[in-house]
Amino acid sequence: MAACVALCACSEDKIDKCPSVSTLVDTATLPVFQAGGSAIAYSVHIARATRDCDIHKFDKQVESSVNIDFRAVRAQAGQAATYTIPYYVAVSTEGRVLTKHVYSLQFTFEAGQATAEFSQSLDSIAITLGQDKKPTEYGILVGFQLTKAQLEYNRRAGRYPP
Numbered sequence: 001m002a003a004c005v006a007l008c009a010c011s012e013d014k015i016d017k018c019p020s021v022s023t024l025v026d027t028a029t030l031p032v033f034q035a036g037g038s039a040i041a042y043s044v045h046i047a048r049a050t051r052d053c054d055i056h057k058f059d060k061q062v063e064s065s066v067n068i069d070f071r072a073v074r075a076q077a078g079q080a081a082t083y084t085i086p087y088y089v090a091v092s093t094e095g096r097v098l099t100k101h102v103y104s105l106q107f108t109f110e111a112g113q114a115t116a117e118f119s120q121s122l123d124s125i126a127i128t129l130g131q132d133k134k135p136t137e138y139g140i141l142v143g144f145q146l147t148k149a150q151l152e153y154n155r156r157a158g159r160y161p162p
Helices: 001-017 150-159
Strands: 020-023 028-032 040-056 061-074 080-092 097-108 113-127 138-144
Touching: 001 097, 001 138, 020 040, 020 097, 028 080, 040 138, 061 080, 080 113, 097 113, 097 138
Parallel strands: 020 138
Antiparallel strands: 028 040, 040 061, 061 113, 080 097, 080 138
16 A cells, blocks of 8 residues: 555656646637638537656656547537547747647547547657756647637637637
């Protein structure tokens, strides 16, 4: 029992030393407009993002992994439909974005389904630590790669997911 407690504490300490992960509010929701742009066909929200990491002290490298949970909602349950969504993962420090990668992910609404939940895991997000920098001074940002119209819609719609 004591060994289990010690291992759990070690795991907690490791996470506390990893770069943080967060979602930018303005890019946390992907609204997809119907043809004509007057209504939302479906929207996808980043429900949660978690991280883990391995810290290589001698070569000042951190290998992080991120798991992102998504939730999609469409106005009406209908036929099965598959969509591809663009999202990004960026590494930042001191208010600057150091790297940004855009990914795409496919998901499906099953026939009769109005909501869909799905996840994506990304391994090997490499961060080279700057001189005298700690992993906790870096952050991993996740969000949707939005068009200008989608970003403006999110800013008008408010700060809370649908």
